[in-house]
Amino acid sequence: MIDLLESRDKIDKIDMEIVRLFEKRMKICEDVAEYKIATGKKVLDAERERQKLKALRGRAHGEFNQLGIQELFEQIMAISRKRQYQLLTEHGVEDEEKLEMVDFLPLNNVTVVFQGVEGAYSYAAMREYFDDDIKSFHVKTWRDAMEAVVEGKADYGVLPIENSTAGIVAGIYDLLTEYDLNIVGEQIISPRHVLLGLPEASLEDIRCVYSHSQALAQCSKYLEAHPEWRTQEMENTAGSAKKVREDGDITQASIASRQAGELYGLKVLAENICSNDKNATRFVIVSKKPIYVKDANKISVFFELYHESGTLYHMLSHIIYNGLNMTKIESRPIPGKNWQYRFFVDFEGNLQDSAVKNALRGIEAEADRMRILGNY
Ligand SMILES: C=C(O[C@@H]1C=C(C(=O)O)C=C[C@H]1O)C(=O)O
Known part of the structure; x- marks a missing residue:
């Protein structure tokens, strides 16, 4: 039988060799960065990377290893770019100040x-x-x-x-x-939503509830318990209170704030109607x-990506690799580009931080479109 310890010993030797070669490669990437700093050439050279991946895949045997080599070198080159962005920041190569x-x-x-x-x-x-x-x-x-x-x-x-x-x-x-x-x-x-009606109305009179879609959603459990009520979306919560007052119809109710009820002379028919009391x-x-x-500590950005596998992963790796704490990510469809998405990401930091500069530099260089929405 093959000896496990012996195999592991061989793997360890190969891994040491990989580490040595990785560091040797990274050293040369630093020289490349120096050239780019001096000449203003961009860090990302997508064509060069495509050619390299093709050539390296061709050296591997079998589909499994070819895919493995592709994944491995995509990572190695992404790390090389991250190091280059760091060097650009360290050398004070500033992107034009946006904010x-x-x-x-x-x-x-x-x-x-x-x-x-x-x-x-x-x-x-x-x-x-x-x-x-x-x-x-x-x-x-x-x-x-x-x-x-x-x-x-x-x-x-x-x-x-x-x-x-x-x-x-x-x-x-x-x-x-x-x-x-x-x-x-x-x-x-x-928001502490309440159900508001005319002063002469009671809960039994209600047939239709008006409010903003968000407030209706926030009170969905309460509304589900009253399946006999219709719901109707309005542009805003206070406007729905105004409507109930103006229509003067005891079958109408509004979901809005207590203050809106006071402003429009409505009575509170029910309180604590939010599904989540920490709403x-x-x-x-x-x-x-x-x-x-200057003491802002949260950054919001959005970016659009080329429709290729792994692009979101690579984009987020700029945040993770630079040790930044991502607090939120959302996606929204891009109008006119079916099934393509725009990503909104929040992370902690200030635009003066080097880690933030490095991450933003990478995202900007590698995304299809990117904008800083603010640092606040
Ligand atoms: C090292 C370079 O910078 C980037 C990283 C590459 C790599 O690690 O092989 C290749 C192309 C560039 O996107 C380079 O331009 O050669």
Whole structure:
């Protein structure tokens, strides 16, 4: 019988040899980086890598080993690029500065836009984030809010991006890729939805419940317990309260905040109706100014990838390899490119950190399209 220890001993010797050759190869890659720093040539040379993979596969025997060699060398070359990005950062080769660091966000004499009507949760988030002396106005849609900021009618916009029960607000993710705005802050608030009706209404009268789709989703368990009620989506929660007041129909109810009920003269018919009592919504604060505050510790980016196997893995490896903590990943379809996706990733860090610079350099060089959405 073959001796296990003897085989392992042989493997160990081969592995030592692989380590020695790997380090020898990496040393030469550092020389390549030096050449690239001096000449401005890009780190990634996709054509060279394709040729190498083809040639190396051809040296291996059998389909299994050919695939193995391909995988192995894809990794080796990805590691070589990561080292080169590090060297570029170490040599102070800066990508053009996309965002400028500031000590504080300018908050004096500013105008803020939010979507919805007064009493909406975006309004509450704005009140929480900004000082009392700001000027504010509201618009009908999220797109209107984005445009108000782009056109300079508002300095900041407040937009809901994620709820801990219902998940992401997909429309906001998509709009962030359409408009060249920058996330400069975030605010989490805990919506406490209540069921609101006319003062003369009681629970037995209700036939139809109006609210924003997110609020309906956040109260889905409560609504499922009332299968006799219809639900109808509206643009925002406070607007649904306004509608119930204006229609004056005792069969209508709204899911909104207690404050919206007070604002529109409605009665609380039921409380604690959220499926998750820790329900919280995260809002982002967007600005046209390409800035970030010096102690910002979260970065949001999005990127699109070539439709090839392993591309997402390679992209995320830039974050992992540089020791950064990824806190979120989402994907959204790319309009007009069926079954292709755009990825949104959040990770901890500040744009001044070398690890962040290295990771972003790699992602930018290797993704189809990439943009930093903000450091906040
Ligand atoms: C080392 C180089 O940089 C990158 C890494 C490669 C490798 O490790 O073989 C090949 C091409 C480049 O994408 C190079 O340009 O030769």
